[in-house]
Amino acid sequence: MQRLKAPLEGARRALGTLRARLTLAGIALLALVVLLNTLTLVQRAEQDTLVEQRDRELVKAERIAEVLSGRVLELQGALAAVAGQLDQRTLHDQAALERFMTDRIVLRRMFGNVNVATADGTLRVYGEHSSLRKVVANVADRAYFRQAMDKAQPSISEALVSRVLDEPVIVLAQPLQGSRGPFGMLSGSIRLGSGGLMAQVLQYRGAGEADALLVVTDERGRILAHPDIGRALQHISTEPRLAQAWDDWVRMGRPLEPAGVSAQQEGELVSVAAVSGPQWLVWRAMPQQRLLAPLHDARRLAITWAVLMIVAASAALLGLVSWLLRPLQALQRRAQHLFDPAFDPHAGWPAATGEIARLAQALRHAGAERAQMDAFNTELLRRLExxxxxxxxxxxxxxxxxxxxxxxxxxxxxxxxxxxxxxxxxxxxxxxxxxxxxxxxxxxxxxxxxxxxxxxxxxxxxxxxxxxxxxxxxxxxxxxxxxxxxxxxxxxxxxRTAREHLRWSAHHDPLTGLANRAALEQQLEHVFAARPRSMPAMLVAMDLDHFKPINDSAGHAAGDAMLKAVAAAINGCVRVGDLVARLGGDEFVLLLQRCPPERALLIAQAVCAAVAAIELPWEGRTLRVSASAGVAELQADMFEVAHWLKAADRACYDAKGAGRGHARAALVS
The missing domain is CATH 3.30.450.20 (PAS domain)
Structure with missing residues (x-):
């Protein structure tokens, strides 16, 4: 024990010296600066990598959505082309109908199966890739059939189980038009299993993206395409890699953005893009860990090199401090004789610079302490500056x-x-x-x-x-x-500018600049809660007529230009203080506060007239649309805002049924 005490005491005295303290303080500061700088740079690189990759993921999801939208339009166009060649006489002649469908082998290869049905929903012929056969089935109860026949326009079903194939499909329906209206329906099924259109979408994964997850769902979250075909028609919340992203997308207000939005999912980069037309959603998830793995390796390597640099710098610092403090040892020896009369008080002081020289000067000239203090303060002020x-x-x-x-x-x-x-x-x-x-x-x-x-x-x-x-x-x-x-x-x-832009974007439609659905719902709740003080208040639901052919024939850029023109026409007809909102697609809503029913109907009619007057030049042709509008008054006995919206929508459909292009007031029940 005594043998250990002497070395420990020597070590304690050595560590208590100024040289040891300066060296340890310098090493600690150097280590702190190097490690913090290394970790900060790596962390910043991780953040920049995630931001850059998030933008790339949005672009990839957007492109897949565009491809899927274009494929649906291609299939609808093929159905429309064949439907235009099928007349009523051929429909009711079984042999002629089978010959007609036999010759349409290209159409049959585009779909999982192709069906022809009469106006009562009875299937007359059922065709697959290589053969035709007759099946006993009726589709009159299917929603897509009723929509195609009632509205005399193409329809896309939601995901359902085929009665013939007994597997999940999506049906594209095209009415067969006659002089007196639809006399039948031509439809094609897209299989959600292997070989179908949805399975083809899953091939849009880049090289080295085996761990990327690509899923397609409808607006309600039902899975239309998944690497595991057994998940078809399940809800997306059953997919662990997308469950939190679904909840975040719902909290964002269910945005249907073809350009894509980012959704939060722990450990994943998730992008969501809307498929224009059928309003499907493309979900793409990429693990963050795989993206950051090279940076984690780089961080370990950087820390290793930082430690080696600290060790080397510490050794150099120890040697430098020892060399710089040699005059201090001489000063210590001279200071031991400071009051010895045998020594000249102005002789024997070591030649030094910096702090040691100032200390020697202080010992020789105690009276100059104040002057030295002033010099020190001046130096301190210079450093502060x-x-x-x-x-x-x-x-x-x-x-x-x-x-x-x-x-x-x-x-x-x-x-x-x-x-x-x-x-x-x-x-x-x-x-x-x-x-x-x-x-x-x-x-x-x-x-x-x-x-x-x-x-x-x-x-x-x-x-x-x-x-x-x-x-x-x-x-x-x-x-x-x-x-x-x-x-x-x-x-x-x-x-501040960024905050103002985000605040504006949260309540406005990015294409037209009108209020969006969130802003409309917020204002409707305010008006609804303020009854009866907020009455009279009117709601105008407006839907464009013949807008889809513009997108189909002239492209989405023309459709966007027409929507902007329609928004400008509406703004030119309403009063200051009226709220004009775009709900999405070609649907608009006007909230007219402190407006009597007669005045609201006049405004709606003026809007319809202004829309009908639009003549949009586009690539050598003139594009036109019309609008149908429904006007509904806020009633004291309405239980919720949805009742008010439903009344306006019902009046809009009545206006469409009565010939389109005008406004109609809702009937008070």
Whole structure:
């Protein structure tokens, strides 16, 4: 025990020396800086990688949605072309009908199966890729059949189980048009299992993306396509890699964005893009861990190199400190004889520089201590000015409402030359003259509460412009402003602009600039809750007539241009204060507050007339649409907003049934 005590005591004395303390402090600081810098750079690289990959995933989901939309349009076009060649006489001649369908082998190969049905829903012929056969079945109870026959327009079914194939399919239906209306239906089924259109979508995974998950669902979340075909018709919430993303998409208001949106899912990058037309959703999930694996390896390698650098730098630092502190040892020996009369008080002091030289001078000239203190304070102020000059934010020190010190960054923010703020009043910080005292009162209350004062305000530039700044003020000592104030100024104009843009985007349709569904529902709830003070209030549901042929024949760009023109026409007819919203597709809703029914009907008719008057030049042709509108009044006995919307929708359908292109008021029941 005694043998260990002596070495331990020697080690304790060695570690207590200035040389050891400086060395250990330098090593600790060096290690902290190197490790923090390494970890910060790697973490920033991870964040940048995820942001960049999220954008790529959105583009991939959007492209798949575009391909799927184009494929559906191609299939609908093929059905329409064949339906135009099938007349009523052929439909009722079984032999002729079978010959007709036998010759349409291309159409049969495009679908899982092709069916021809009469107006009562009876299947006359059933065709697959290589053969025709007769089946006994009736599809009159199917929603897609009723929609195609009642509206005399193509329809797409939701996912259902085929009565013939006994497997999940989606049916595209095309009415057979006669002079008196539809006399039958031509339909094709898309199998959701192997070999179908949905299975083809799953092939759109890039090289090296074996762990990427691609799923297609309808709006309600039912799975239409999945790598595991057994999941067809299950809900997407049963897929662990997309369950949280589904909940997040629902919280976002179920956006049907062809350009795609990002949804939150732990451990995954999830992108959701809407398929225009059938309103399906393409879900694409990519594991974050796979994306970040190279960066994690790089982080381990960087930390290893950082440790090696720290060890090497520590050894060099120890040697440098030992060499620099040699004069200190000589000073220590001379200081032991400081009061020895045998020694000349001005002789024997080591020649040194820096702190050691200043210490030797202090011992020789005790009377010069104050002068040395002044020199030290001057050096400290110079270093402080260096720190302020390097700071990325504007910094100023004020006393008695005057600026005593301001860094170059603050001068640059205010559009002034460096060094021109010193001696100026507080208003030179860009504050309004009449607002300086009010700001100081607010700051004083914050100081008394033990808090710095922070606010976001608009500051004036020297040349006359303005910018938004985050202003932080705190006393230089304690909670009193008398000793002086420290001001920190940060330009937040870009952040504020971004917040305003996000706030606007949350309640507006990006294509037309009109209010979106969320804004409409919020205003409807407000009007509904304020009854009877909010009455009379009218709701106008409007749907464009013959809009789909524009998309089909001229393209979606033409459709978007027409929607913008329709939005402008509607805005030109409504009153100031009326709310115009686009729900999606070609559906619009007008909320007319403090408007009697007669006036609302006139406005709706004016809107229909304005839409009908649109003539949109497009690639050598003129595009036109019309609009049908339904007007519904808010009633005191309505139980919920949905009843009001339903009344307006019903009136709109009545207007369409009565010939389209005009407005009709809802019947009061």
């Amino acid at each position: 260096g720190v302020m000059a390097a700071a990325p934010v504007g910094i100023a020190f004020t006393r008695d409402n005057r600026i005593e010190l301001a860094n170059a960054e603050l001068c640059a923010l205010l559009g002034r030359e460096a060094g021109t703020l010193a001696g100026q009043p507080l208003s030179a910080l860009g504050l309004r003259q009449d607002g300086v005292l009010a700001l100081l009162r607010r700051a004083t209350r914050a100081f008394q509460a033990g808090q710095p004062y922070s606010d976001e305000m608009e500051l004036r530039l020297a040349h006359g412009g303005t910018f938004w700044a985050q202003l932080r003020v705190q006393p230089s000592r304690g909670d009193e402003a008398a000793p002086g104030l420290i001001w920190c100024v940060l330009d937040v104009t870009a952040q």
